[in-house]
Amino acid sequence: ALQDEAGLLLCTWPRGGRPPFPFPYSDEVWTGVEYQVAAHLIYEGMVSEGLSIVKAVRDRYDGERRNPWNEVECGHHYARAMSSWSVLLALSGYAYSAPERSLYFSPRLRPHDFKCFWSTGSGWGVFRQVGDGRHQTDEICVLYGELELERVGFGWAVGEIPGSVELLAAKGTEALEGEVRRVKLPRGEEVLEVRFAELVRLTEGESLLIRFELG
Numbered sequence: 001a002l003q004d005e006a007g008l009l010l011c012t013w014p015r016g017g018r019p020p021f022p023f024p025y026s027d028e029v030w031t032g033v034e035y036q037v038a039a040h041l042i043y044e045g046m047v048s049e050g051l052s053i054v055k056a057v058r059d060r061y062d063g064e065r066r067n068p069w070n071e072v073e074c075g076h077h078y079a080r081a082m083s084s085w086s087v088l089l090a091l092s093g094y095a096y097s098a099p100e101r102s103l104y105f106s107p108r109l110r111p112h113d114f115k116c117f118w119s120t121g122s123g124w125g126v127f128r129q130v131g132d133g134r135h136q137t138d139e140i141c142v143l144y145g146e147l148e149l150e151r152v153g154f155g156w157a158v159g160e161i162p163g164s165v166e167l168l169a170a171k172g173t174e175a176l177e178g179e180v181r182r183v184k185l186p187r188g189e190e191v192l193e194v195r196f197a198e199l200v201r202l203t204e205g206e207s208l209l210i211r212f213e214l215g
Contacts, residue, residue: 001029006056008034031057031071032080039086047108092116101148106155106189123147131157134214141207149200153191164215
């Protein structure tokens with residue numbers, strides 16, 4: 001980071017006490033660490049602070065000052081910059097388990113009108129969520145590969161998660177049976193979890209649609 005550029009230093013001493021010989025990299029800026037800190041802030045609910053760090057990175061690697069596809073640390077194309085993926089996971093509240101066949105989203109950015117990319121070991125696609133506090137629609141689209149699910153869960157887009165909701169679940173035009181309950185994920189997010197009566201298998205071009213309405 002040079003001159004007027006913003007960046008997150010690896011270490012600072014805001015209350016004083018900087019040692020005469022701090023650790024060698026304390027005054028450096030590494031995007032691999034910046035993305036990790038940004039994601040951690042987002043997970044802790046400090047979304048604007050996390051995004052301000054991401055903006056600083058993208059402003060520095062804007063295609064004019066630096067190559068946006070080569071975030072340099074100890075050499076070119078340094079692997080730690082792949083921590084940028086954690087920002088997508090944090091903003092979408094993505095959590096997936098292949099053995100449990102479960103997939104959860106709890107968006108932290110514009111949850112009432114949210115869309116993002118997702119991927120698993122067997123496929124990838126797009127997730128969409130819209131809601132107004134009384135109704136909410138969540139859609140998981142498979143654009144490549146396949147996805148098997150027994151459970152899905154979503155954060156409530158507007159306000160607190162209601163105590164009672166009515167569920168409409170469908171795979172294309174096929175109605176699906178399932179039960180809804182409130183669960184807390186390991187990171188502390190509370191979601192509406194849908195447990196299907198039978199395994200749901202989505203293949204390329206298919207979508208799972210979940211609609212909640214206040215009971």
